[in-house]
Amino acid sequence: MIIRSRPCLSCIIKLRNVRSILDHIRYQHNKAEIKLPDFNGLDEFNHSNTTTTNLNTTTNDASVSKNHEDLNKSNQAQPQKETHIPNEAHKEDGLLQNLKDDGFTTNNNKMDFQKLSQFIKEAYEKRPTKETKDSNFQQDELDINLMLSNYKKDSTTGFFKEITPSFNNRITVHSIDSELREKLYNKCESALIPTLEKINELKSSFEIYEFYSNLLNNLIKEIEASSKNNEGNLNNNFYLRNLFLENNITEWNNQHDEVIEKIKLKSIANPLEPELNIISLPIITNHIFQKLGFKLYNSQLISTFFNFIKNDFHLYTLCFNQESFNLILKINWIYYGNIDLLNIEKIFNEMKFLGYNGDFKTYQILKIIIDEYNLLCNGYSFFNKFGSKILTKEDNLRVNYLTKEFYKLRKRLNDELAKKDEDLLESLM
Structure with a gap:
């Protein structure tokens, strides 16, 4: 009768001790004859935990003892060979394996440090030196004088020329004395009274939006026309550069009166189309933001105008002053600060x-x-x-x-x- 069964753990241990003659031995256990698998199939057996064995239940005690004697004689007659068990966990890889493959180990699998030291020495000797690097790659030296000359050239013909007033000789409302600047803003606000009253008459955010957006769009067109025709017109008409020269930044004079009078006459003639420059524009902007923030409670429209103005450099430098930023800071804290x-x-x-x-x-x-x-x-x-x-x-x-x-x-x-x-x-x- 053929019975499929699994050997016990003691059989497996004994099997490993006699694995050199497993192809010719039938091992006896518990009065049953077991045909053990050969060594090549042992690892597969260990993983699957299954094997096929032939058990002969008619085996007597005499045959069992005879097989044990044959087993002992075979172990004495045949020298037991050391068989290497393949195991992925014991594979040598990495640097040591590469060194062995390159001939740095002796026949006894010991590291030949003399060959290894010679290899390291030759590697350092073959390393490229500074001269060879310089011969292969020549890095351009930094020429400071050339950079400065290019910077001066770009500042007169490139990006800096488009930004008005020029950063090389920047003359703005900040150039004048603080008290004179405050007086200039106060007189300009008085001259803009007709325009400010019209803004007060606007009853909705939509009406303010229409007025201020049209004013800004017309201003953009005027700036583009002035910059194409003559850059001096842009500086004098919008940035009032002549008003902030050295002889006008300490005391009030006729040039200040002329600027204020021009703003006043145009505001009276057409309040919805006032004179727009670096003095009048911040006053109009602040008045609109004040009305939107504290009378119509529309902070979103303030943010819309603020972001629209920032998209254009000329608007950004013309429409705001210190009071404008104070007002925007205050409104943002009240509406969003918490x-x-x-x-x-x-x-x-x-x-x-x-x-x-x-x-x-x-x-x-x-x-x-x-x-x-x-x-x-x-x-x-x-x-x-x-x-x-x-x-x-x-x-x-x-x-x-x-x-x-x-x-x-x-x-x-x-x-x-x-x-x-x-x-x-x-x-x-």
Whole structure:
């Protein structure tokens, strides 16, 4: 009778000890004759845990003992060979295997360090030297004089020529004395009263949108026409460059009166088409933003105008002044500050980029933003009455940045006040 069964663990262990003669031996176990598999199929047996054996249940005790004697004689007569068991886990790979393949091992599988050291020495000797590198690749030396000459050439014929006023000799409203600048803005605002009254009469956001968008589009066309015809017209008509020359930046004179009179006459003649320049445009823009933000409560339209103006460099430099950025900072804090400080940080950096370093209104706005945020994140704000702390890591970093800028601004304003006091004392003595 043929029975398919599995050998026990003790048989497998004994099998490995006598694996050199397995092809000719039938092993006895539990009075049953078992035909064990040859060594080549043993690994497959270990993985599948299945094998086919022939069991002869009629085997007697005499045959069992005889087979054991034959097994012992065979082990004594035939020398047992050491068979290498293939095992993926013991394969040698990597650097040592590559070294053996390259002939760095002896017949006894020991590393020949003399050959290895010779190989390393030759590798370093064959390494390319600085001379060979220089011969293969010649790197151009940095010519500073050539770079400076190209920069000067580009500044007169390339990108910098299109930006008005030129960065090489930048003369703007910042060039004049602060008190004279404030006087100029106040007189210009008085001259624009007819236009500002028309803006006040606009009752909806749509009417304001139509008025201001038409004004900006017409301004873009006028700037393009002036830049094509003569660059001097663009500087004189819109940027008022002659008004900010050295002889006009300290005291009021006839040129200032002429500019104000021109703005006044055109505003009276046609309030909806006023004179547009670097002085009048910020006043009109601030009046529109003030009405949208605090009378019509439409902050989205302010953001739309702000982003539209930033798309054009000339509009960006003409439509805003320090008061404009103060107003935009205030509106963004009121409408969005408790949600996210990202816009406030961006507006503040844009303000500094255009050369507006802040004034006392900017100082007060930053102080309110920093104090209110600290109350909010500590659970003492009006918006978290139950003491819950509201904060984010990003806003914490932004508040730290704004705090540093706040102290810088405070120091600068204190220095300016101290200088004014010194000048006043010197004038009285």
